[in-house]
Amino acid sequence: MPATAYNTDQWLAAAKYRRTIYGLKDTSPVPDSRIEEIIKEVLSFAPSSYNTQPGRITLVLGQKHKDLWDDIITVAEPILKGFGVWDKMGPTFQAFRNAYGSVLFWVRGESVKESQETHKAAAHMFEQFSEHASGMAQIYVWTALELEGFGANLQHLASIPPVEAAIKKFAGVPDDYSLKANMNFGEPAQPHPEVPAKLPTSETLKIIK
Amino acid sequence: MPATAYNTDQWLAAAKYRRTIYGLKDTSPVPDSRIEEIIKEVLSFAPSSYNTQPGRITLVLGQKHKDLWDDIITVAEPILKGFGVWDKMGPTFQAFRNAYGSVLFWVRGESVKESQETHKAAAHMFEQFSEHASGMAQIYVWTALELEGFGANLQHLASIPPVEAAIKKFAGVPDDYSLKANMNFGEPAQPHPEVPAKLPTSETLKIIK
Numbered sequence: 001m002p003a004t005a006y007n008t009d010q011w012l013a014a015a016k017y018r019r020t021i022y023g024l025k026d027t028s029p030v031p032d033s034r035i036e037e038i039i040k041e042v043l044s045f046a047p048s049s050y051n052t053q054p055g056r057i058t059l060v061l062g063q064k065h066k067d068l069w070d071d072i073i074t075v076a077e078p079i080l081k082g083f084g085v086w087d088k089m090g091p092t093f094q095a096f097r098n099a100y101g102s103v104l105f106w107v108r109g110e111s112v113k114e115s116q117e118t119h120k121a122a123a124h125m126f127e128q129f130s131e132h133a134s135g136m137a138q139i140y141v142w143t144a145l146e147l148e149g150f151g152a153n154l155q156h157l158a159s160i161p162p163v164e165a166a167i168k169k170f171a172g173v174p175d176d177y178s179l180k181a182n183m184n185f186g187e188p189a190q191p192h193p194e195v196p197a198k199l200p201t202s203e204t205l206k207i208i209k
Numbered sequence: 210m211p212a213t214a215y216n217t218d219q220w221l222a223a224a225k226y227r228r229t230i231y232g233l234k235d236t237s238p239v240p241d242s243r244i245e246e247i248i249k250e251v252l253s254f255a256p257s258s259y260n261t262q263p264g265r266i267t268l269v270l271g272q273k274h275k276d277l278w279d280d281i282i283t284v285a286e287p288i289l290k291g292f293g294v295w296d297k298m299g300p301t302f303q304a305f306r307n308a309y310g311s312v313l314f315w316v317r318g319e320s321v322k323e324s325q326e327t328h329k330a331a332a333h334m335f336e337q338f339s340e341h342a343s344g345m346a347q348i349y350v351w352t353a354l355e356l357e358g359f360g361a362n363l364q365h366l367a368s369i370p371p372v373e374a375a376i377k378k379f380a381g382v383p384d385d386y387s388l389k390a391n392m393n394f395g396e397p398a399q400p401h402p403e404v405p406a407k408l409p410t411s412e413t414l415k416i417i418k
Contacts, residue, residue: 006215006223008247008356014215014223015349016254032418038217040410045225047348049365051405053413061418068417083330121292125368131337132390135344139256140224147217156258159334171415181341196260201249204262206380208277209241209270 016195018143021151022092023190024099029149032061035101038148042140049129050119054111055137058104058171065184068170069097072157075166096155100186103141104167105134109176134180142183151188154181225404227352230360231301232399233308238358241270244310247357251349258338259328263320264346267313267380274393277379278306281366284375305364309395312350313376314343318385343389351392360397363390 028035039059048054060068073093080086107130116123138154145152158164158179167179198204237244248268257263269277282302289295316339325332347363354361367373367388376388407413 006219006226006356008353010215010219011223011353011356012247012250012349014220016250017215018256020256036416038221039414041221041225043410043413044407045404047227047229051407053408056413056415058415058417061416064417085330121294122365122368125365128340128389129365131340132344132347135341136348138341139345139348140221144217144220147215147220156331156334156338159331171417173415180337195254198253198260199262201252204252204265205248206265206267206382207245207270208267208273208380 014147015143018139018146019193019195020153021146021188021190021193022095022153023188024095024151024153024184024186025189026066026098026100027187028100029187034148035059035061035145038144039103039141042137042144046133046137046140048133049122049126050115052111052115052126052129054107054115054126054130055133056106056108056173056177057137058106058173060102060104060171062100065099065101066097068102068167069093071166071170072163073097076160076163079160079162096184098186099184100150103183103185104171104179105138105181105183106173106177107131107134107180109178131180138181138183145185149187150185151190152183152185154183156181223356224352227348227355228402228404229362230355230397230399230402231304231362232397233304233360233362233393233395234398235275235307235309236396237309238396243357244268244270244354247353248312248350251346251353255342255346255349257342258331258335259324261320261324261335261338263316263324263335263339264342265315265317265382265386266346267315267382269311269313269380271309274308274310275306277311277376278302280375280379281372282306285369285372288369288371305393307395308393309359312392312394313380313388314347314390314392315382315386316340316343316389318387340389347390347392354394358396359394360399361392361394363392365390
């Protein structure tokens, strides 16, 4: 049996506890050192195919989180105004700005390339592998932060390329990095939400035995 | 504070406990109904962007797992012989066959398409979102099964398209399904491995505060 105090049901209950929380404050229930410790712990074991480790993380805290969102809003506002959606999105972006910190999840393109050269037979798979590994790192961090007393939500601002460029510039990352997700977190300013409705398992699960 | 008995360190310890285990037996420490319950629980809360739920799972148990691997080996053997790697891969495939069950993680293409139509502004993102959501579901199931007393390893046989086709035929899934990963699991026939070496956080983490 596992040498952990955790059992399966506790693992699943903790995983289920993690929700999308939009209402966030710019305060933290723990010292910054604790947030850094959590991220480092995730990096110490998070898996990747062939242990090729294409993932990179930037942690942005406090005033710097607001500075990041100021840069995002400067670039996003005219673009989203052009699409006629800024009236709706502006307050949402301001709410993201009003959180305590950001976790930026990157994939390092050079790592993917190196993996493709080292493992030639699976070369065509490493882009996909890097997405899976990023998703796993995202869910580890997201759940851990919520168990620590934060709320968090996961955004994907690479959807607007000039905004991704602004975030890369702010973070000072190399050109080959791709932003896979950016998580806003802070003490929750809203009740903890319920799990949204899911499709019945008659549609999502087939058992062959 | 979270309404869960788990704290952050326990979550991270359980996540870290999950390892790749190649040595597996064709036995289960629990009834099949318990395995089904774990998969259903994951499906009841696993996230996806906009809750679009593109993921599908096929659970294959007992003799059917061996039947699945017989089909895989029938198709893979001549292909891998052609590449001169069957002497190495044959025993590995037989070891996979000698597990207790498989979890097949799919993405349903029609769900991705529907999401692209419903959320037009993010249409270009849903392929990537489906990969992240699949990675999250994979790690939930993998960790849960190991906490339950199984060993497991995660394979990606979509890397060989005729093999993916054979798995789709075996599972009876529609054409629009893509196989994202296939997990073999069974009672462990080897010691629990250590975490492989990771890059220093000086390379993988940047903190801006």
